[in-house]
Amino acid sequence: MSSNTKVFEDKMKGAVDHLDRELAAVRAGRANPAVLDKVVVDYYGAPTPVQQVASVAVSEARVLTITPWDRSLLRPISKAIQASDIGINPIDDGQTIRLNFPAPNEERRKQLAKDVSKMGEEAKVAIRNIRRDAMDKAKAMKKAGELTEDTQKTMEEDVQKLTDKYIKLVDKTVEEKQKEIMSV
Template structure:
């Protein structure tokens, strides 16, 4: 791979990683600790992710158990979950918090599937914007004499191949997540 392309490859890869994290946080009717990744608790004056303050485990197919290492933080964790956009009411028994995931309705599954497709399309737009930035830079390099016409054509093809690779990866991820949601 051309060394000029490495930066753009890393940017595209990072975009795909972000999409993967977003997909992991989608509540699919099954207990998944990743839904808590974006929930933070005010702990000693700093916003702290729940997974750094407690043991988070899946005890049953649709139940997530959160056991804080410091029991005095139980109420703060519960409040953070209630104010988050997870949409599940935590059950606090004094030592652990349980999140019971309700089964998804058919309508909600279809909504989630559409959202997954939209997130995939948005990620592909980001990839294409990175490609456009790369192409602009390479054309400027040709104009300044750093690249020959043949070099420009070769690097443009490599850039397009990279774009196609990441767009295909995004399509596969979106299809897999939609399938997971629709088959529950």
């Protein structure tokens, strides 16, 4: 790979990393601390992610426990979870907060699988847009005399190989997440 394509590879990797973060937040019926990534609590006037003010652990396959380091945060964390789009009511026992993840029904699992597929398509569109930008840059560099025609072709082939590699990675990631969602 030439140094010209390294920038585009980094961007494609970024698109896959973004997809991984999005998929981590999809609730598949198993307890996953990533569902709390977007939940923030007011901590001394500053909106702070729950993971920075509490210990978050998976105690059982479908139970997430949140133990705040400052017990006065129990109620604010519970309220923040209720206000979020997680869709699970927190159980506060005075020391920890438990989130019980119910197994999604068949219809919900199919909808989640569709959502995951849509996220995968968005990631593939982002990768293809990066490929288009790379191809445009190669043409512009050739026109400006910075590349020979052979070097331009090599760069375009490298970019296409990268695109194929990352599209396959997206497909594999989406397929694994769908299997996880559809298994009860």
